[in-house]
Amino acid sequence: MYLITKNIYALLIATATFTANYASADQTTIDEIELASQQNNVAQLTQIANTAKGYDAALVNYRLAIAHNIMGESDKAISLLDSAQMILTDEKLSEDKTEVNALLAQVYGYRISIKPITGMYYGIKSSNALESASETDETNPRVHLIKGIIAYNTPNIFGGSKQQALKSLNTSINHYQSDDNLGYQWGQAEALVWRGLTHLALNDVQSALNDWQASLDIAPNYTWPQMLISNNQG
Structure with a gap:
């Protein structure tokens, strides 16, 4: 009896550990990550990263990598991308494969922007990764967002x-109008920023x-479109 009880206890501990490490994405955490990222709140992103698991942890590390790279801390950014990549390529990760591969494609892509020599x-x-994401769900808005970012x-x-990026x-x-993948919903306001940048590159300032x-109508405190409007009006 003691042996059976001990084995059950060990199984419960193992299950709890697995759940902690590979918890499914949580929309509340995703929303917190995106809000902090839009406001360039590195302290808040760091706080979220301390407790985030699974896909959420990969996303917050990716967002932190962008923030640190903007601050000129490229080595820190690469380290954060390493962490995101490790999570997303872990075979034990139990998450939506389309979402995982889409984010992984962008993590790889952002590494190139930091170190172009690694481009090939x-x-x-x-x-x-992006092809795998497209094969499993060709209507996923984040897949097409990342396709657009890469093409741009x-x-x-x-x-x-730029024409392919716009498409x-x-x-x-x-x-995004029919995005119902709760737990992975992010990027709608960002997609509008990137389309605006693409319009600008194609000399269509008003559309930009x-x-x-x-984008600001969706995320009123988003500093990136605020800055772009300020720099390109009049």
Whole structure:
């Protein structure tokens, strides 16, 4: 009897540990991450990172990587991307595979923006992850958002295209209208910022301003579109 009880106890402990490490994405945490990121609140992002698990932890590490890179701390940013990548490539991670591969593609892509010399290596990895995400759910708005970001940032000589970016971002924004993947919902306001940047690159300033204002309608305290409007009005 003691042995059976002991084995059951050990199983419960193991289950609790697994749950702590590989908890499913939580929409409340996702919303907190996005709000802190939109306000460039590194302290809040760091606090969330201390307790986040699974997909949430990968997303907050990715957002922190962006923040630290903007502050000129590229080594810290790479370390955070390492953490996000490790989580997303863990075979034990029990999360929506489309969402995991989409975020993983962007993590790889952001590594390239920090260290362009790694472009060939991580470019292939990013492309493969994004292709896997598309195959499992071609209507996922974050898949098309990341396609748009990659097309925008990739030089034309390597297959990038502002027109292709615009097409992908249009598709992303349309799919956000019916996004029901609770626990993974993020990026709608960001998609509008990127489409605005694409319009600007195509010399359509008014459409850019319209998109940035639409982004603020969704996320009123989002500092990025605020700055872009201020810099491009009049």
